[in-house]
Amino acid sequence: MPHTSSSSNPSRLSRDAQRLVTLTEALSRSGCRLEDAYWETLLGRHITKLLQGRKNKHIENVLEHLLAENIDAYEILVEQAETFSESTVLDVDDKHYDALLFSAPLVAWTRYQLPDGTFGPDILDALAGQLRTHVLARDTRLALIPQLVSFDQMPQTFQEAWAWTQRLGAQALGVKSESCEIHRPEDAEGMLADARFLVGAVVASRGEPLFRWQTDAPGAVTRDHCFQEWSEACAQTLAPLFTGCTIEYLLPDAYYVNSREADRRIRPLALKAAITWLQTAASLPADELRATIAGCGDSVAEEFRVGFSTRQNNDVIYGCVWPVLSKEEALPEGTDAVQADIPDQIAALLKEFGVQDIRRLPGLHSTEYCDDCGAPYFPNPQGEMQHPELPDEVDLNPVHFH
Numbered sequence: 001m002p003h004t005s006s007s008s009n010p011s012r013l014s015r016d017a018q019r020l021v022t023l024t025e026a027l028s029r030s031g032c033r034l035e036d037a038y039w040e041t042l043l044g045r046h047i048t049k050l051l052q053g054r055k056n057k058h059i060e061n062v063l064e065h066l067l068a069e070n071i072d073a074y075e076i077l078v079e080q081a082e083t084f085s086e087s088t089v090l091d092v093d094d095k096h097y098d099a100l101l102f103s104a105p106l107v108a109w110t111r112y113q114l115p116d117g118t119f120g121p122d123i124l125d126a127l128a129g130q131l132r133t134h135v136l137a138r139d140t141r142l143a144l145i146p147q148l149v150s151f152d153q154m155p156q157t158f159q160e161a162w163a164w165t166q167r168l169g170a171q172a173l174g175v176k177s178e179s180c181e182i183h184r185p186e187d188a189e190g191m192l193a194d195a196r197f198l199v200g201a202v203v204a205s206r207g208e209p210l211f212r213w214q215t216d217a218p219g220a221v222t223r224d225h226c227f228q229e230w231s232e233a234c235a236q237t238l239a240p241l242f243t244g245c246t247i248e249y250l251l252p253d254a255y256y257v258n259s260r261e262a263d264r265r266i267r268p269l270a271l272k273a274a275i276t277w278l279q280t281a282a283s284l285p286a287d288e289l290r291a292t293i294a295g296c297g298d299s300v301a302e303e304f305r306v307g308f309s310t311r312q313n314n315d316v317i318y319g320c321v322w323p324v325l326s327k328e329e330a331l332p333e334g335t336d337a338v339q340a341d342i343p344d345q346i347a348a349l350l351k352e353f354g355v356q357d358i359r360r361l362p363g364l365h366s367t368e369y370c371d372d373c374g375a376p377y378f379p380n381p382q383g384e385m386q387h388p389e390l391p392d393e394v395d396l397n398p399v400h401f402h
Contacts, residue, residue, distance in 0.1 A: 017062050051162040100254060101254070108194065108242055111192065115245075116148075119148070141202070142201070143171035143172035143200055145180060149197050235249070270321075282317070296365050303324055306321075
């Protein structure tokens with residue numbers, strides 16, 4: 001979650017945002033389950049009001065404030081905001097239904113250019129059938145986004161996620177609804193590792209199971225069993241779209257938990273893909289590369305950036321972003337051992353992939369981006385944030401295999 005100093009002052013938050021802070025902090029101080037229930041009810045109503053209101057970022061602004069001021073309250077608000085934006089109760093023809101926004105991610109890496117996520121209606125129908133057969137509980141209803149989407153194309157705010165839940169849930173019940181707004185993808189040229197998501201809504205009668213592993217006797221159908229069947233079915237359906245790629249499939253599950261899991265899986269794959277490509281396309285052996293690791297953010301680490309240069313030159317030729325995914329990873333340096341482990345974890349992976357010359361920069365560095373192309377800047381061994389530039393004789397663009 002990005003942090004800006006402007007929102008760390010409560011007086012700069014809107015009245016609705018200040019109310020959100022008050023309710024969240026009250027819940028974080030609760031001493032019993034009955035008091036929990038009281039504050040959760042009020043907090044849920046207020047979150048719902050904000051999600052249903054005019055376009056705003058009140059929840060995101062409060063999270064930025066709480067990340068710096070009250071990490072326990074931050075964790076509570078993240079959980080509540082995710083719950084109310086990815087799940088809802090729909091009333092249709094005097095019947096009540098539970099609706100959940102879910103995703104089925106795949107993560108892929110390649111030394112070629114990753115394909116986009118478009119496919120025809122035959123593949124969409126096949127995927128819907130496989131979900132009903134291998135993942136979803138009987139008597140559930142389903143609606144899907146008719147393409148695979150990337151991180152950049154998915155909702156960027158809780159309000160946008162809430163809108164997808166409402167619209168796809170209505171479509172699953174046969175109610176006419178607006179289509180989901182899919183963001184235009186950023187320029188993905190040069191992307192060697194990324195995630196693609198099949199996103200949809202599953203709907204069941206109120207209180208009934210959504211997934212197969214919730215049905216029948218406990219343990220009769222497990223998550224592992226569903227995952228095995230789903231991944232095998234996906235490989236037959238989607239693998240032809242990703243020729244030349246190494247693919248890992250994830251079990252369909254709730255929207256936010258799978259977004260984090262896909263991001264977590266991508267982090268090491270992005271490093272591996274970058275080093276493999278530099279060796280093949282740029283003819284730069286791993287032992288000739290130098291990697292510089294820097295934590296980037298304002299008062300907390302929002303991400304770690306890895307700049308690649310050669311051992312003979314300090315200019316950055318390529319870079320990878322390692323996003324921060326949890327409250328522990330976001331804590332200021334020195335307050336928790338987890339964050340201190342992240343550069344060590346990155347360094348261990350780089351060594352595993354053949355890069356031996358590794359520099360780790362102390363402190364926090366800026367999250368700079370190029371004004372012209374939007375590319376992030378990466379650190380060089382001297383601590384400077386630079387735009388990555390390959391030597392002129394190297395073709396920057398990966399080969400299109402597709």
